Structure formats: structure tokens, C-alpha cells
Amino acid sequence: MTSTTKTSKTDPTEILGAIRTFLSGTALPSVSQVALRSPDPFRILISTMISLRTRDEVTLAATDRLFALAQTPHTMAGLTQQQVAAAIYPAGFYRTKAHSILAVSQILQQQYDGSVPDTLEQLTALPGVGRKTANLVLGLGFAIPSICVDTHVHRITNRLGWITTRTPDQSEIELQHVLPTQWWIAVNELLVRFGQQICTPQSPWCSRCPVAQKCPRAGVTRER
Ligand code: SF4
Structure with missing residues (x-):
């Protein structure tokens, strides 16, 4: 299935809260x-x-x-x-x-x-x-608020439309502007697990995703 790329913004606190609930009970990185x-x-x-x-x-x-x-x-x-x-x-x-x-x-x-x-x-x-x-x-x-941007955080925050960047280093800078400080430390452990299980690099599992209704799926050309 192919989706259209949109540019609408989604609220990070609402999205990350839903992902945290979805992942509860799964092993931490x-x-x-x-x-x-x-x-x-x-x-x-x-x-x-x-x-x-x-x-x-x-x-x-x-x-x-x-x-x-x-x-x-x-x-x-x-x-x-x-x-x-x-x-x-x-x-x-x-x-x-x-x-x-x-x-x-x-x-x-x-x-x-x-x-x-x-x-x-x-x-x-x-x-x-x-x-x-x-x-x-x-x-x-x-416990110093810091955003660890790996490949999962970079990919998923771009798909969610929070940022539009080409590299993880750019993403780190841009996320400092759009992500409330309370999520800076937690975003990595949440999106690493989410990226391994649902929002995978190739063909993300949008049909199983708890935030699918709110995600613009920016840049996603193939999904399951
Ligand atoms: S809807 Fe698809 S692209 Fe968006 S976060 Fe969920 S799995 Fe990722």
C-alpha cells in the first residue's frame, strides 16, 4: 500500500504518551x-x-x-x-x-x-x-536533558512530521525546538523499541500502529 506524504504536525506529548502505553511491558533497550x-x-x-x-x-x-x-x-x-x-x-x-x-x-x-x-x-x-x-x-x-538521536529517532520523528532533516545531527538540533524537555531523555528508549517493532525502516507496520490516525507518514512510500 502506498501513502501520501503530508506535512501536518502531530503533538509530541500526545504521540509519545500513546507509544509509551503501547510499549508498556516490553523490554527496555x-x-x-x-x-x-x-x-x-x-x-x-x-x-x-x-x-x-x-x-x-x-x-x-x-x-x-x-x-x-x-x-x-x-x-x-x-x-x-x-x-x-x-x-x-x-x-x-x-x-x-x-x-x-x-x-x-x-x-x-x-x-x-x-x-x-x-x-x-x-x-x-x-x-x-x-x-x-x-x-x-x-x-x-x-539526568541532564539530552536527546540521543539514533537511526530510529531520526527516521520516526521525520515520518511523524515533527522535523524535516537529512541527518541525525540535524535532527538533534531541530528536535530541541519541537520536543518538550520532559521527553528529551525518554524519546530514545521509546522510539528505539517502536522502530524495532512497528515503525520499521522498510515498510512500517502502519496497520498495527497506535498513532496511525495522527501520523502524516512523511516520506513513507510502502507500508504494511
Ligand atoms: S503510522 Fe506508520 S509511519 Fe507513522 S509512526 Fe506509525 S508505523 Fe510509523
Whole structure:
């Protein structure tokens, strides 16, 4: 089925509230689960680094194995790259991530007295840490309102007509203008799950969608 692209705006609070209700009872993304169990910024930072291009269940198990070996930047920096790589395997790019995890741990130890910094600029200066990871750490680790825009958040907020952007970085800036602050942290965990289950990249399940009546389906050319 093909839908027409419209440009009408939908109310983010109403839409996200409906999506939250729809998703209640489904498992949180891996890093949100880590944060729920232990809101330690270092653990959240490292688990987010592990989670990139990695399935949730792999991320959770890898984080547990790694933090069974070391819990602080100081002790983490004392591990070998082989130990870290073995602990986080089979996470995607585990060798590269092991290198970055050790480099980050050393910098935190040497420059931040073993703490995780709480600004976007300082976090994105760390090796292997981009805006997506930094915003997740700020939100989940420090409760600082921050919008973590991954591919799901970028795609779905464009389809909903809240923004019209080409890249996740543009989306982050635009969403700061249209999304009430109360949703900045939660929008990622809601739309990641929603994007995996309903508003999928190819042929979204509009027929099963709880907000279908209000969604302009901007840019959607094929749906189920
Ligand atoms: S599944 Fe369809 S109706 Fe629902 S948010 Fe995505 S594009 Fe809109």
C-alpha cells in the first residue's frame, strides 16, 4: 500500500504518551536496562560503547562480563586489550571497542580523576564517543536533558512530521525546538523499541500502529 506524504504536525506529548502505553511491558533497550540496574555514568558510557552495532542481549552480557573484571576507570585501565576484547566478544567490532574502552579509561583516570565528565564537549572528545553516546550518558548517567538521536529517532520523528532533516545531527538540533524537555531523555528508549517493532525502516507496520490516525507518514512510500 502506498501513502501520501503530508506535512501536518502531530503533538509530541500526545504521540509519545500513546507509544509509551503501547510499549508498556516490553523490554527496555540494553543501555536503559544497565542504567536501571546501576546509574553509574562509567558503566553507562562503556555499555553504550559496547552497544553500537550490537544486539541488546549481547550488550548486556558483555557489559556484565567486563564489569566483573573491573568497575572503575582505574581498574579498567589496568586490563589488557586482549582481556577487554575477550570479555565483550561477540559485540560488533569488539577489538576496536576494546582499544577505545582502554583509551577512554586511561583518559578518565588521568584527566578527570577517575570520573566521567558531564558535558557534551568533554564526552565527544573521548575516543570512540560520538554525540549519540554522549547524549545517552548525559541523560541516563547524569539526568541532564539530552536527546540521543539514533537511526530510529531520526527516521520516526521525520515520518511523524515533527522535523524535516537529512541527518541525525540535524535532527538533534531541530528536535530541541519541537520536543518538550520532559521527553528529551525518554524519546530514545521509546522510539528505539517502536522502530524495532512497528515503525520499521522498510515498510512500517502502519496497520498495527497506535498513532496511525495522527501520523502524516512523511516520506513513507510502502507500508504494511
Ligand atoms: S508505523 Fe506508520 S503510522 Fe506509525 S509512526 Fe510509523 S509511519 Fe507513522
